[in-house]
Amino acid sequence: MVTLVVTKGLGSMDLYAEKLAEKLDVPKAYTDIYQRIAERFNTSWFSPGALRAIREDWHFLRMLNRLDGIIHLPNQHLGRYGLFLKVPYIITVHDLIRYFDLKGYSTFIHQPNLRDRFYLSRDYRGVKKATRVIAVSQATKHDLVQHLGVPEERISVVYEGIDHGLFQPTPRRLVDYPYLLFVGSEHPRKNFAGLLKGFSKLKSQGGFKDLKLVKVGRAGRPEAEFRKHTLQVINELGLSNEIVFADYVAREDLPAYYSGAECFILPSFCEGFGFPPLEAMACGCPVIVSNVASLPEIVGEAAIKVNPHDTDGIASALRMVLTDKHLKRELVSKGLEQAAQFSWEKTARETLKVYEGVERSLSTKYAPAGVIERPRPLLKAVILVGGEGMRLRPLTYGMPKSMMPVLNRPFLEHTIAYLKDYGVKNIILALSHLPEVFQNYFGDGSNSGVQLNYAAEDKPLGTAGAVKNAERYLGSTFVVLNGDIFTDLDIADMLAFHRGKGAKVTIALTWVDNPCAFGVVETDSDGRVRHFIEKPSPARVTTNWINAGIYLLEPEVLEHVPTNARYMFEKGLFPLLLELGEPVYGYPFSGYWLDMGMPGKYLCLNCDLLLSKAKSALIEGLSRDEVCCDKDVIIHPSAEIVGPAVIGSKCRIDQKTYIKGPVVIGPDCCIGESASIEVAVLWRGVNIGAGVSLKQCILGANTKIKDNSQVINRVVTSGHTRVVQIKDTYSW
Structure with a gap:
């Protein structure tokens, strides 16, 4: 188990922690300690708050050491606490800028004082000690290896994201004149002075009389001397009337600034990631960035890249964007596509993969000699329960098939108990038909010991479309089950197979005598899927292994599924993935499997459970002749009942009745005198008259x-x- 530490504040590193907390369904520990660390910067050992700071650090460290499992520290400045943790921890490094200041590599800012040097050195020692380091870019990973000596194999690159619900093109305007936009601080590493010089050269070339440069970003206490230097440069260049300081801007107003700008430019010397270029792209603004640090990998081919030391080059790039309409349109189009690749949902998915990798490595590391630990079961499952159950009518008029009673409990309740047995406690129900029936019965899932979320469809979306509709709840590898499948498949073993093969999709395969009614799956000797044949004719049958309706998927495959459109796994996504050469594998298993989607199969499932041919995690199996009665059941002494049988609460069974199992009788049923019942399932409130004979009903x-x-x-x-005749009668 991983606990995410969530820091509070207004900085980009706080935003990272906040967004992960929003998207990840893991335990969280909230703190404002990072904000307090920032407030202490440039203070002395003997300042009035020094003793209070020591107490705060001590209390925070005690809180961390009380947490179970693995801890995720969301930024490098919490590394000082990692040094004293008694548990494994993951740490995210956003950049090494303060490390460069500490070592004197950077001339952009004064050297930290003695107190800050002490703490910063501990931060980076804590980074080196971490079980796993998450770097937010390849550039940051390179710095970690080169400057801190962190082994490359201990670093995972997980890009940050942007909020696409906020950052998108908007017609709203807050500025009524043409302008270039810079978003960031005036820290020398941002090279705002270089931009000012490039802007001055652009203006001196003529043709842009009304053009202004708008600078958005705080100018608080830490930046006081930066603003002083900025104003000095502006005065020297004669730009006093050309620069507009918007300073602090609320996040909800940023899209209007981006959307209205002629161009966004960030000619930084050093960036760990770089949110503003992506935010600008997402708002339809053309972008210019420097060609150093993380910026080239973040913007890809969707921006103009310049040497940050070349002010003539900066001026030239600005002129190109301002005068070449075709180039500007191309940058906008490519920028929108590039920005779409970065989302907090994707960041969360990739972070979950890191968590799972650390958990696997630790379970193997600490396992007894000769013991191979299975990977931790999946975090989430999607159960497809949207079907109308046409083949089960008239039973499914007003009743979703997944809610049909099996041993007097909804079928879906058995499925949830099965998943819970494998540690899968975060479950999404993909709903369409009669969604309120599920929601009213299960609620949030707490009564079943799980957490339930609901993804309801406005129209039938098919199997893959339904999972796409639930994508917002999904992170790392997840399992999908058709809502009418009962099985004892070992999910943990299937997961180990999936990961061992490096699969994007693994399809559970089961053997049937007559595969013509199912989807046949052909695999090679390694288990890799080569062909799908949906409901083949007898002449086309090449194997008896069929698609069992249970899948393991990596979330990135959902990128191939259209949004809000009907799309199937069997005829759409899986064949497409084969065409693309993606690794799709089949996992054959020989355990119990039954599709209860027809009346005969539904009856068969109830009988198999009563006869212990199948097992439910919800209800213990019965012995061959056992009769299990719920409360307040009245049975006449002359009635004969031969098990196995389950009889629901408040039933009345009259004299001379003969019942021979396997039989399930629901609550509130009344069985009349001299009635005979064999191999049957009776739902709630059934009334059987005197002398009635029921068999296989x-x-x-x-x-x-x-x-x-x-x-x-x-x-x-x-x-x-x-009245429907049962085609598939039960036999022994």
């Missing part, structure tokens, strides 16, 4: 059978007069 809720009737191999419901 399913009776829907509140059904009434008249005296002396004979019902064999049939489904009968009360709300509809339709």
